[in-house]
Amino acid sequence: MNNKLAHLAVIFIGYIACIYSMNLTWNLFPESSLILKVLICHVEATIFIYFLSTCFNNSSWYDAFWSVIPVVLTVLCWSDISAVGNSQRALLMHACLLFWAIRLTYNWMRSWDGFSHEDWRYIMMKGKTNNKFQYFIVDFGSIHLIPTLCVYMALLPMIYTLAYPGSELNSLDFLAAVIAVLAVVIQIISDQQMYNFRKNLREPQTMKSGLWYYSRHPNYFGEILFWFSLFIFALASNLSFLWLLIGTLIMYFLIAIASVSMMDKRSLERRPDFKEYMDSTPAIFINVFKKG
Template sequence: MNKTGSIVRVGIAYVLAFAAGGAWLAWGPATSSLLLDGLIADLIATLVVFAASRIYRNSSFYDAYWSVLPPLLMVAWWVEIGSGGDRARSWLVLGVIVFWSIRLTGNWLYAFPGLHHEDWRYAMIRDRAGRAEILADLFGIHVVPTLQVFAGMLPVYAVLANTDRPLGALDILASVIGIGAVLLSFFADLQMYRFVARRTPGQAMDQGLWSWSRHPNYFGEFAFWCALAFFGLSAAPQDWWWVVLGAIAMFAMFQGASIPMMEQRSLERRPAYQQVIDCIPRFVPRPPRRRNSLADNALQD
C-alpha cells in the first residue's frame, strides 16, 4: 500500500475515532467530573484506533494519535467549561500545544512510509507477549500511551478550570520552554534525517545536537510536557501534586522504556554506538567529553 493510501486510511480511522469520542461527550451519560468524561472519550477513541490497527495488522495506526489528540481534547474541555474569566493563559497554552502538534504530526507525515511498514518496537512487544499478544497490543501499544498523554494534559485542564490568577513569570518560562522544546525536537529530527541519508554502514550519529545528548528529540518531547506542567502550576499552584504527574510519567517512559529499547537496537546494529554511549550524555544535553567525531571511527555491521 502506498503512502498516500495509507495516510488516507489512518485519517479515516482518526475521524471515526474522534467522532466516537465526541459522541460520548455530546450524548453519552455524563459523570460527575468533566475530567473523567474526557478520559472515557479518549479511551473510546483509542479503542477505535486499536480496531483499525488489528484490521490492518499494523499498530503504527496509533502513532499520530499521540500528537493529534491533545489540541482536540483541550478544545473539547474548553467548550464544556465555558469562556468565563481571564482566558489569556488558555490561549497561550493552546498556541504552544498547536505548535507542538503541527511539528510532531508533520514529522510523522514526513517519516511514515506507509502501512507496509510498522514500528519495530510494536512487533517486539507483541512477540514477547506470546499468546497474550492482543492484550500487549491493546494495553502496551494503545491504552498505556493514551493514559500517559492524558496525564500530560492534566495541567491543561487545571488552566481551563482556574482563571482567577493573572499571567506571571512562570507562564513566560513555560512558553519559552514549550516553544524551545518544539524547536529542539524539530532540529534534532532534521539533523538525524540528513545524517541517515548519507551515513555509511555502521556509522553512529554523534554530530550537531546529537553530540550534546544521545536522545535530544526525546529530551525536547519531555521538556514540552514540563512546559504544560509549569502552566498548570501557574494557574493552580495548590494542585501541584497532580499537574506534574504527566511530566513524571513521560520521564519514566523515556528512561525506562524508549531509551533502553533504542540503545539496545543501536548497539546490535552499530557496534560503534558504544563509543557514543561512552562520550555523550544519555538525556540532558551538555557538551560531549571529546570533540572528535565518533563516526569517523565507526565499525561495520
C-alpha cells in the first residue's frame, strides 16, 4: 500500500509538470483558434506523458491521461479571452465533465497497484513487436497518440460550444445533463459491482450479475453515453453542429473495435463459460429485456 501511494505521488507530480507544460504551450499560440490550440496542447501533453512512460518503462502513465487532460483542456478553453460561448452552458458542461473525470480517475486509482502493474493490453501489444521501430509505433502510436486523437475528436462538441456563440440555455441542455449524469451513474454502479466481484476471486470467472447481466461491458456503455451527451450540448448551442456526431462515433468504434474485441478474446481464452454468456449478452448496449 505504501508503495502504491508513493507511486501515485510520482504520477501526480508528473501530471502537474505536464499541465504546466500545457499552459506554456497554450500561451505560445495567442492568435490561433481554440480548436487548433486544443489539438496542439493535447498532442504536446501526449508526448510529455509518453516520455515519462518511456523513462519508467511503464505505459500506466497514460491511464490517467484519459480523464485528467480533457478537464485541463476545456478549462484552458473557457479561460481564453477568445471564448465566446454561453457561460451558463459552459458551467453546466464542465460540471458534467468533472463528475465523469472524478469517477474515472478514482476507479483507475483504486485498481492500479503501482508501477509493478501495467495494463495487460499494453503488455500484449508491445509483446507482439519484433524490433525497436515497431515497439515505438505501437507504444507511442497505438497506446498513446491514437487514443489522444480519438478523445480530441469526441471532445470537439464541447470545444466548439465554448468557442462559438450559441443559443440561450434550453431544454436540450438539460436533456444532455441528464444523459451525462445517467452515464456516469451507470459507470459507477458497474465499477462497484465488478470491484466487489473481483475482490475475493481466486480463479477466472465471468461476471453475470447486476448490470453485467444485461451487458458484457456496461461501463463502456456509460462511457459512450457520456460522450454522446457532449454532442447533445453542442446541438443545444447550435443545430448546425450536427456533424460533430462524428466524434461520438469515433469513440464508439475505438471502444467497440479496440477495447471490447481484445477483452472478449481474452475472456474466451480464460473463462470456459464466457462463450455462452457472450452469445446471450450484448457487448456494449444494455438489453433490459434480456430474460433469465
